[in-house]
Amino acid sequence: MSFHHQVLPNGLHIIGETSPSARSVALGFFVRTGARDEGPNVSGVTHFLEHMVFKGTPKRTALDVNRDFDRIGSNPNAFTSEENTVFYAAFLPEYLPQAVDILADILRPSLRTDDFDMEKNVIIEEIGMYEDQPMWSAYDHAKKAFFSDHPLGNSILGTPDSIRALSRDQMHAYFQQRYVAPNITAVAAGNFPWQEFVDLVDKKCGGWTGGQAPRQGIRPAPGSGLFRVLTKDKVHQEHVILMSPGPAADSPLRHAADTLAMILGDDSGSRLYWALVDPGLVDSADVSFHEYEGTGSFYTSFSCAPGRTQKNLAIVQGLLGQVQKEGITEEELRQAKNKILSRVVRGSERPMGRMQAVGMSWTYLGTYRSVDDELKAFQAVTRKKIRQVLDRFPLDQVTTLALGPLEKLRKPRANGKK
Amino acid sequence: MAQAVFHHTFPNGLTLLAERMEHVRSAALNFLVPAGCVFDPPGQPGVASFLSEMITRGAGKRDSRALALALDNLGVDRDEGVGSMHLRFWGATLAQNLPAALDIYADILRRPHLPEDEIDSVRALALQDLRALEDEPRQKVMVELRRRHFPPPLGNDRRGTVESLEGMNVETVRQHFQRWFQPCGTILSVAGNIEWKPLKDQVERLFGDWSGTQVPSFRTGKAPGGRGHLAKDTTQTQIAIAYPSVPFGHPDYYAAQGAVQILSGGMSARLFTEVREKRGLCYAVWASYFTFKDRASVLCYAGTTTERAQETLNVTLEEVLRLKDGITKDEIDRLQAGLKSSLIMQEESTSSRAGALASDWYYLGRVRTLDEIQDAINGLSPRKIVAHLHRCPPRDFTIVTLGPKALRLPRKFQTLPAKEAV
Numbered sequence: 001m002s003f004h005h006q007v008l009p010n011g012l013h014i015i016g017e018t019s020p021s022a023r024s025v026a027l028g029f030f031v032r033t034g035a036r037d038e039g040p041n042v043s044g045v046t047h048f049l050e051h052m053v054f055k056g057t058p059k060r061t062a063l064d065v066n067r068d069f070d071r072i073g074s075n076p077n078a079f080t081s082e083e084n085t086v087f088y089a090a091f092l093p094e095y096l097p098q099a100v101d102i103l104a105d106i107l108r109p110s111l112r113t114d115d116f117d118m119e120k121n122v123i124i125e126e127i128g129m130y131e132d133q134p135m136w137s138a139y140d141h142a143k144k145a146f147f148s149d150h151p152l153g154n155s156i157l158g159t160p161d162s163i164r165a166l167s168r169d170q171m172h173a174y175f176q177q178r179y180v181a182p183n184i185t186a187v188a189a190g191n192f193p194w195q196e197f198v199d200l201v202d203k204k205c206g207g208w209t210g211g212q213a214p215r216q217g218i219r220p221a222p223g224s225g226l227f228r229v230l231t232k233d234k235v236h237q238e239h240v241i242l243m244s245p246g247p248a249a250d251s252p253l254r255h256a257a258d259t260l261a262m263i264l265g266d267d268s269g270s271r272l273y274w275a276l277v278d279p280g281l282v283d284s285a286d287v288s289f290h291e292y293e294g295t296g297s298f299y300t301s302f303s304c305a306p307g308r309t310q311k312n313l314a315i316v317q318g319l320l321g322q323v324q325k326e327g328i329t330e331e332e333l334r335q336a337k338n339k340i341l342s343r344v345v346r347g348s349e350r351p352m353g354r355m356q357a358v359g360m361s362w363t364y365l366g367t368y369r370s371v372d373d374e375l376k377a378f379q380a381v382t383r384k385k386i387r388q389v390l391d392r393f394p395l396d397q398v399t400t401l402a403l404g405p406l407e408k409l410r411k412p413r414a415n416g417k418k
Numbered sequence: 419m420a421q422a423v424f425h426h427t428f429p430n431g432l433t434l435l436a437e438r439m440e441h442v443r444s445a446a447l448n449f450l451v452p453a454g455c456v457f458d459p460p461g462q463p464g465v466a467s468f469l470s471e472m473i474t475r476g477a478g479k480r481d482s483r484a485l486a487l488a489l490d491n492l493g494v495d496r497d498e499g500v501g502s503m504h505l506r507f508w509g510a511t512l513a514q515n516l517p518a519a520l521d522i523y524a525d526i527l528r529r530p531h532l533p534e535d536e537i538d539s540v541r542a543l544a545l546q547d548l549r550a551l552e553d554e555p556r557q558k559v560m561v562e563l564r565r566r567h568f569p570p571p572l573g574n575d576r577r578g579t580v581e582s583l584e585g586m587n588v589e590t591v592r593q594h595f596q597r598w599f600q601p602c603g604t605i606l607s608v609a610g611n612i613e614w615k616p617l618k619d620q621v622e623r624l625f626g627d628w629s630g631t632q633v634p635s636f637r638t639g640k641a642p643g644g645r646g647h648l649a650k651d652t653t654q655t656q657i658a659i660a661y662p663s664v665p666f667g668h669p670d671y672y673a674a675q676g677a678v679q680i681l682s683g684g685m686s687a688r689l690f691t692e693v694r695e696k697r698g699l700c701y702a703v704w705a706s707y708f709t710f711k712d713r714a715s716v717l718c719y720a721g722t723t724t725e726r727a728q729e730t731l732n733v734t735l736e737e738v739l740r741l742k743d744g745i746t747k748d749e750i751d752r753l754q755a756g757l758k759s760s761l762i763m764q765e766e767s768t769s770s771r772a773g774a775l776a777s778d779w780y781y782l783g784r785v786r787t788l789d790e791i792q793d794a795i796n797g798l799s800p801r802k803i804v805a806h807l808h809r810c811p812p813r814d815f816t817i818v819t820l821g822p823k824a825l826r827l828p829r830k831f832q833t834l835p836a837k838e839a840v
Contacts, residue, residue, distance in 0.1 A: 021441040022441075022766065023762050023763060023765050023766050024759070024762065024763050024766065054685075062695060063686065063691065063695065065685075066684070066685035066686035066690070066691070066695070067686040067748075067752065069684070069685055069686075070683075070684035070685055070686045070687075070752040070755065070756060071751065071752055071755055072755060072759075073752075073754075073755030073756045073757075073758055073759030073760075074759065075684075075756075075759070075760075076685065090759075090763065091759060092758070092759055092762060118696075118697075118698040119698065120698070121698030121699070121726075122694060122698050122700070122701055123701075124723070125654070125698075125699075125700050125701040125721070125722060125723060126701040128653040128654045128701075128721075128723050129556075129653075129654055129701050129702065129721055131653045131654075132555050132556075132652045132653050132654055133553070133554065133555075133556075134553050135553075234650075234651050234652075235553055236549050236550070236552035236553050237546075237549055237550055237552075237553050239553075268486055268489070268490060268495075268496070269483075269486040269487060269489075269490045274483070277543070278482070278539060279539045279542065280538070280539040280540060280541065280542025280543035280544075280545075280546060281542065282546060283543070283546035283547055283549065283550040284550070303550065303553075304546060305545075305546060305549060334491070335487060335490045335491055338490060338491045338492065338493045339490055339493055339495075341493055341512070342444070342492075342493025342494070342495065342510075342511045342512055342515070343493070343495065345443050345444060345512060346444045346495075346510060346511075346768075349442050349443070349444060349766060349767070349768070350763075350766045350767060351766070
């Protein structure tokens with residue numbers, strides 16, 4: 001695999017990792033904009049805009065866009081997060097010109113009013129779908145509670161009211177501010193000729209407007225420490241999320257933080273697995289580490305029968321408190337490294353996996369990281385580094401959110417005893 | 419495209435399949451053991467699920483924790499799944515760790531402890547799993563659809579019932595293991611950077627003396643069919659529809675798959691276009707093909723807010739019926755491009771290939787080459803798909819909804835055309 005990079009005069013970055021043995025190519029456009037970049041009056045506009053990007057351009061109607069993607073057998077998709085909007089597709093090498101043509105074209109959408117009005121319905125349906133999934137609701141509320149007035153607390157989907165209130169012109173203004181060329185990176189991975197790719201992107205995107213799209217409010221989020229119970233009597237299980245602070249996406253401690261999350265809450269052989277899942281005290285439990293620009297956070301979550309919640313919460317708090325105090329064992333660290341090695345290698349066998357990894361590291365770090373760079377960084381994690389993570393970002397200083405039928409839940413004391 | 423696929427059936431009936439993929443560093447393994455939930459004893463649903471949760475809690479010389487640790491240290495990502503017909507053991511790791519992982523899987527399949535002191539934990543987990551389904555309306559509606567549409571035990575849900583789970587004891591679980599875990603009908607497929615000869619020798623060593631000849635069988639009852647509504651105060655109404663198709667291996671198989679692709683195979687497929695893109699009725703709408711050995715069905719899903727649920731149901735059924743009125747050449751071109759891509763991209767995933775080998779073997783008794791599949795895809799035409807739809811028209815719909823309000827089935831969908839001659 002080899003890496004290539006070029007910047008167009010308008011500021012658009014083009015990067016690629018070529019791998020001649022791959023069967024396919026994955027192509028993505030990473031726009032550095034997300035829910036955290038939304039003003040108070042446009043909640044949900046980033047995600048709504050992601051949908052509108054597929055609704056056509058002066059050259060293509062919405063149906064043309066869908067048909068053209070299907071004609072090259074690609075399976076396009078997109079996602080919106082707190083910080084990024086990413087449009088991507090995987091296809092066979094022979095279709096590179098068509099794939100660049102479609103993806104680049106739709107990144108300059110017409111935002112036609114009738115499409116805008118129709119798509120509002122779809123967004124409201126999507127919000128309704130997530131409302132009916134309590135763990136998703138809990139996650140959204142937990143973020144809001146933890147980040148409080150930090151922009152990372154902004155909802156990605158928005159609310160039915162905020163979506164109804166959005167106008168096409170507000171979206172257009174947001175688009176013009178955020179989708180400027182220097183805020184976008186075109187990323188390809190797999191089996192493709194680099195120079196041809198650059199020429200194709202240059203032809204399609206060279207005329208995009210330049211300018212700056214600075215991000216406001218980049219700062220650490222220590223977490224509010226709130227303890228909140230949201231009663232929903234139609235939900236069956238109690239869904240609980242505990243959040244604590246963590247290192248930022250560019251921190252040298254991020255690999256240690258990832259490893260720590262795996263030791264705490266991976267779906268096999270983790271502390272949380274043995275404490276809660278193995279004895280059947282919950283239907284699921286998980287710890288994950290999310291890194292953002294300027295900050296990060298650990299998410300510990302479980303769902304269980306309402307009557308078990310108080311006891312389970314004490315167990316989780318106790319476990320977090322114990323790891324905070326005593327750290328982890330050498331054996332746990334070795335086990336985690338073995339799992340990570342396998343996952344990183346397997347994740348890199350598909351161009352789609354590499355495209356996402358290469359694109360993200362470029363977006364956050366401005367550098368290329370090979371599979372070996374990542375493996376080395378994980379191999380270099382020591383108990384001492386994990387201790388540094390714990391010292392700087394105490395695991396047991398949590399913000400807690402419970403969503404489900406319970407009306408009351410007592411906050412366990414910090415040492416885990418009720 | 420050159421493929422290196424290997425096959426050996428041992429004298430005891432165990433089938434080993436492998437595909438060598440030199441361009442990767444990993445390998446995936448996939449065991450299908452004919453011990454799925456259709457073999458749950460009558461009146462005791464959930465035994466297969468119970469067994470799949472218990473079987474990794476200690477095996478051979480290792481207790482539950484030692485077993486998990488050993489697999490973790492080999493970097494094996496894994497999953498034990500309960501299907502209608504099979505318990506499925508999937509694992510993927512670096513190719514160099516595959517032999518050591520296979521040693522452990524031989525313990526799990528042949529020498530599990532099934533310890534009595536784990537039974538309460540497993541029961542608690544199974545009961546939580548059942549409760550959690552109530553918070554997943556999209557899954558819940560599909561579980562109910564399959565229960566109504568397929569005859570028991572084919573439509574049974576793996577989770578069982580509260581009553582059955584509460585009454586489960588270790589003897590029942592051990593009996594299920596003893597009765598159904600045997601080499602005859604078991605398929606092991608491996609794909610990745612592996613060598614055939616050492617793999618075959620190792621499997622012979624690990625499983626060659628495994629015995630047992632129970633031929634899996636079960637008796638089917640009568641499908642309830644018809645329509646059902648689960649009343650629930652949710653934001654959205656969930657709509658699920660099923661109708662019969664032809665099974666994997668049937669001469670019409672590719673045409674039937676093609677028909678489902680036209681409905682739901684890509685972004686420009688008919689359901690997405692008509693229900694979501696043109697009318698904005700929902701976020702999620704899809705159709706998929708679901709097969710057993712002797713029968714198959716098309717399952718459709720849509721989730722939508724309650725006020726628009728009736729229109730969503732009507733438009734979805736309309737599209738299903740409209741298929742046989744004609745399909746364009748352009749639709750076939752798109753369908754072929756999509757299927758070709760996914761076929762080739764399968765070669766980038768050891769897990770996909772291991773799964774495909776086992777599935778082909780179970781349904782067809784052989785592994786299809788990529789060229790054979792490619793030829794079949796190239797051979798699809800509007801005429802062939804429409805002819806199939808006339809031979810096997812969508813009808814006898816089973817419909818299940820979940821939400822605040824039941825829906826009506828308009829008259830035109832109740833009196834469906836009888837079988838027409840082609």
